[in-house]
Amino acid sequence: MSGNRLQVRPWLPGVELFHADFSGQAFGRHSHDAFAIGAILHGVGGYQCRGVRHALPAGTLSLMNPQEPHTGHAETERLVYRMLYIEESRLPGLLGRKQLPRGFSALNPTDDGAVAEGLRRLAEQFERGDALGLESELLALLEQVFVRHGGLRPVQAAPRDGGVTVRLREYLEAHYCEAIALEQLATLLQRHPRHLIEAFRRAYGVPPHTYVLQRRVREAKRRLLGGEPAVEVALALGFYDQAHFSGTFKRFTGVSPGQFRRTAI
The missing domain is CATH 2.60.120.10 (Jelly Rolls)
Structure with missing residues (x-):
């Protein structure tokens, strides 16, 4: 086997x-x-x-x-x-x-x-x-x-980020429906990917990936309440498939997209 x-x-x-x-x-x-x-x-x-x-x-x-x-x-x-x-x-x-x-x-x-x-x-x-x-x-x-x-010393957090996290948040807000790669963000903001993640987490409490998912769920709520089918919402917001959308939605809201729509009507 x-x-x-x-x-x-x-x-x-x-x-x-x-x-x-x-x-x-x-x-x-x-x-x-x-x-x-x-x-x-x-x-x-x-x-x-x-x-x-x-x-x-x-x-x-x-x-x-x-x-x-x-x-x-x-x-x-x-x-x-x-x-x-x-x-x-x-x-x-x-x-x-x-x-x-x-x-x-x-x-x-x-x-x-x-x-x-x-x-x-x-x-x-x-x-x-x-x-x-x-x-x-x-x-x-x-x-x-x-x-x-492996004997690696933890990295000490930099006390200031020079406005990088603000620019990163603005970029994520503008592109949250799209596929985003860390290397792309690192090149754009001229920082190492790991530094971006840690700085963003310190500033906003969650890493960039979680922030994007939360932003997609917030937009999904709006679209579902507007009557858009869940499958179309999932595709429009960049989810891998319907199961990924449903699982992510429930993770952040406690209910499935269908339950959310039914309770909101």
Whole structure:
């Protein structure tokens, strides 16, 4: 049995998300040309690395440095995990740091679930193909993992942003129905994407991606009350599909678009 999936986007080179769900499959000795950041979701995974045999139960992380030889197998009948592969050369640009993290010393540390949740949100954004959401989740996850487990020092927040967040908010207000990429915003405002996200969060309480979704929901309310069909509203406001629209609407309002319209009549 195998339910493996590999998620990639052509506009995000050097980044792959692998969802593994299999029984009876083993991986021979190999290495990756990328950092690997994974979380065991079900069962127990096993591998040999650095001359030691490791067993990873659900709830632990699986971290691997580039070019580190290892094997891989399932200790239990079924094994489910998510693994993010990020090429080493992509990290300075994505993290906004001049120097790379020193790498992972502990390969299978326990975690409080935050990394696994970050991988889940990342997988969700891969499915939707929303560039702003996907890149935002990716940067947040990389910062979290390399600060917690890779020896990276947290970045000190800049006390002032020189009006950047105001200009970013004005841009999002003017283009919230469109597909927006972090690289596009970074070029426009001449700031690193991660700096934009953190500065915006400090100023408005939410990251840019959440702000855009909230703005779309506010406009959706107006259009629904005006009698527009929900499917047309979803497409006009840049949602991936009807399910994405309904789920987002309920997340911010507590009711589905149909319930909102019925209670408002």
